[in-house]
Amino acid sequence: MVREGFESSLKSLKEEVVNMMEKVSKLIQDSVDSLVNRDIKLAREVIKKDDEIDKLMNDIEEKTIELIALQQPMAKDLRIIFSISKIITDIERVGDFCVNICKETIKIGHEEHIKPLIDIPKMRDIILEMFANTKESFINENYKLAYRVGEDDEIIDNLYKDIYTEILMMIHEDSKFISQGTKLLFVGRYLERMADHITNICERIIYISQGDRVSIN
Amino acid sequence: MVREGFESSLKSLKEEVVNMMEKVSKLIQDSVDSLVNRDIKLAREVIKKDDEIDKLMNDIEEKTIELIALQQPMAKDLRIIFSISKIITDIERVGDFCVNICKETIKIGHEEHIKPLIDIPKMRDIILEMFANTKESFINENYKLAYRVGEDDEIIDNLYKDIYTEILMMIHEDSKFISQGTKLLFVGRYLERMADHITNICERIIYISQGDRVSIN
Numbered sequence: 001m002v003r004e005g006f007e008s009s010l011k012s013l014k015e016e017v018v019n020m021m022e023k024v025s026k027l028i029q030d031s032v033d034s035l036v037n038r039d040i041k042l043a044r045e046v047i048k049k050d051d052e053i054d055k056l057m058n059d060i061e062e063k064t065i066e067l068i069a070l071q072q073p074m075a076k077d078l079r080i081i082f083s084i085s086k087i088i089t090d091i092e093r094v095g096d097f098c099v100n101i102c103k104e105t106i107k108i109g110h111e112e113h114i115k116p117l118i119d120i121p122k123m124r125d126i127i128l129e130m131f132a133n134t135k136e137s138f139i140n141e142n143y144k145l146a147y148r149v150g151e152d153d154e155i156i157d158n159l160y161k162d163i164y165t166e167i168l169m170m171i172h173e174d175s176k177f178i179s180q181g182t183k184l185l186f187v188g189r190y191l192e193r194m195a196d197h198i199t200n201i202c203e204r205i206i207y208i209s210q211g212d213r214v215s216i217n
Numbered sequence: 218m219v220r221e222g223f224e225s226s227l228k229s230l231k232e233e234v235v236n237m238m239e240k241v242s243k244l245i246q247d248s249v250d251s252l253v254n255r256d257i258k259l260a261r262e263v264i265k266k267d268d269e270i271d272k273l274m275n276d277i278e279e280k281t282i283e284l285i286a287l288q289q290p291m292a293k294d295l296r297i298i299f300s301i302s303k304i305i306t307d308i309e310r311v312g313d314f315c316v317n318i319c320k321e322t323i324k325i326g327h328e329e330h331i332k333p334l335i336d337i338p339k340m341r342d343i344i345l346e347m348f349a350n351t352k353e354s355f356i357n358e359n360y361k362l363a364y365r366v367g368e369d370d371e372i373i374d375n376l377y378k379d380i381y382t383e384i385l386m387m388i389h390e391d392s393k394f395i396s397q398g399t400k401l402l403f404v405g406r407y408l409e410r411m412a413d414h415i416t417n418i419c420e421r422i423i424y425i426s427q428g429d430r431v432s433i434n
Contacts, residue, residue, distance in 0.1 A: 058430055065299055068285060069292040078282045085299060089306060168399065172392045178385055182402065189403070213275060 006071045010080070013063055014139070017084060017091070020056045021135045024095045025128060027053070028194070031098035032124040035105045035187060036117050043102035053095040057088045083204045087138070090197040090204075094131075097190040097197075104183045114170065114177045119163045120184070123191045126155055130198050137202065143209040146202035150216025156195040163188040223288045227297070230280055231356070234301060234308070237273045238352045241312045242345060244270070245411070248315035249341040252322045252404060253334050260319035270312040274305045300421045304355070307414040307421075311348075314407040314414075321400045331387060331394045336380050337401070340408045343372055347415050354419065360426040363419035367433025373412040380405040 027046050034043035064081050067073070073081065130149045137145035167185050170177045199217040206214050244263050251260035281298050284290070290298065347366045354362040384398045384405075416434040423431050 061299065065292060065295045069295055072289045075282060075286040078285055082278065082282055082302060085302065086306065089303060164399075168395055171388065171395050175389045175392065178388050182381075182385065182399070185399065186406070189406075 006067070006073055006077065009063075009067050009071065010077070013060065013067065013081075013084060016056070016060050016063070017088060018135060018139060020053065020060065020088060020091050021131065021138070023049075023056070024053060024091050024098070025131050025135075027095055027098040028124060028128055028131065031101040031105075032121060032191075034102055035108070036121060038105070038108065038110055038113075040106055040109065043105040046102045047099050050095045050099045053092055057092045060088050061085055080208050083208050087201050087204050090200045093197045094194050097194045100190045101187050104187050108180055108183055111180060114180050114184075115166075117184075119159050119166075120187060120191065123156055123159050123163075123188070123195075126152060126159070127191060127195055127198065130156075130195060134198055134201050134205070137205050141205065141209040143206045146205040146209075147216060149202045150199050153195050153199045153217045156192055160188045160192040223284070223290055223294065226280075226284050226288065227294070230277065230284065230298075230301060233273070233277050233280070234305060235352060235356060237270065237277065237305060237308050238348065238355070240266075240273070241270060241308050241315070242348050242352075244312055244315040245341060245345055245348065248318040248322070249338060249408075251319055252325070253338060255322070255325065255327055255330075257323055257326065260322040263319045264316050267312045267316045270309055274309045277305050278302055297425050300425050304418050304421050307417045310414045311411050314411045317407045318404050321404050325397055325400055328397060331397050331401075332383075334401075336376050336383075337404060337408065340373055340376050340380075340405070340412075343369060343376070344408060344412055344415065347373075347412060351415055351418050351422070354422050358422065358426040360423045363422040363426075364433060366419045367416050370412050370416045370434045373409055377405050377409040 027049060030042055030046050033039065034046060064085050068078065068081060130152045133145050133149050133152075136142060137149070164185060167177075167181045167188075171181045196217060203214055203216055206212060206216070244266060247259055247263050250256065251263060281302050285295065285298060347369045350362050350366050350369075353359060354366070381402060384394075384402050387394045388398045413434060420431055420433055423429060423433070
């Protein structure tokens, strides 16, 4: 009976984590859209919505504490609950990087882009896929899928390197590209860091599912 | 009796967190030193030592789980233990940024610096002081000191802005500064992010001591 109570509480906790992932996934989409379309209104909305994410994280954390206090789970279950409490920190950090991107959008304002943005939306699409797979692997404790996310992280690292090289070359050619160029460099870096946090989540999922602490990026 | 056991386990857990903070504090010092002195050997050592930090984090986390499983603490104590588990993640992230700085040191290699590094060591010194105060406030649950760390974070933000402006101006003047200039920009950004993580720790300390969730940066 106690066990049943625990299982159902854990299930609803996991659902809230999935909900948080879905909300942050939307912020990833919107933050890069705001940059691409120079949509300052959207950028401001993302920044505002990130407060919700922080609140969700705190709520879930309180619930994990309550769950432990009321149900006094065994060590194995505690590991899952602790992992959830770490996973939500990484999800929250992904949200923070969306905010950082939006701040660059606002700084760039209505200025013409110094180049058509191609690699940045490409990074965004891969990250969204990584994050969707992370969600999937979290729901089904699918550790193999979690490993695959780690492999995609390499594509992100390479795309970031391409962006870095391209923008540095542009700045070399003409110093008028410096101001926006460095902002786009930062956006690239934020996306790369996002992917790192998503990879952290996958390491946690592997730990939950397999009991091994691995480094997949 | 059980309570006594809990108190002493919690005390030793806190000592391990303090030990972890001291080790990372050394990495902060060494990472910036490696950059300033173009000391690639030291940079490599920092990167290696960061593995130890990761291990310490995992060890402490295991111990928090054991502590909960064996002692079944009440909700208030669980909050402290959970906070410790979050604090160690932030300490570990500070260590990661030291690694990032060292990677830039290695990329710069034995190249002459494009400018005397003044603001970066200044940021380092303030961060070291913030971190020392964080440790102090963690040991004594001194929430007032934790708030003060949040105030120092503003100095870091301003120093970072100065570095950003200065380097952008240099790149404007001469494109030969681009490659190293952007590397130094990243170092500035890493230091700024370090200070953010230290501030996160202080928010946790305030939460442990006062029960309030606050945002101090």
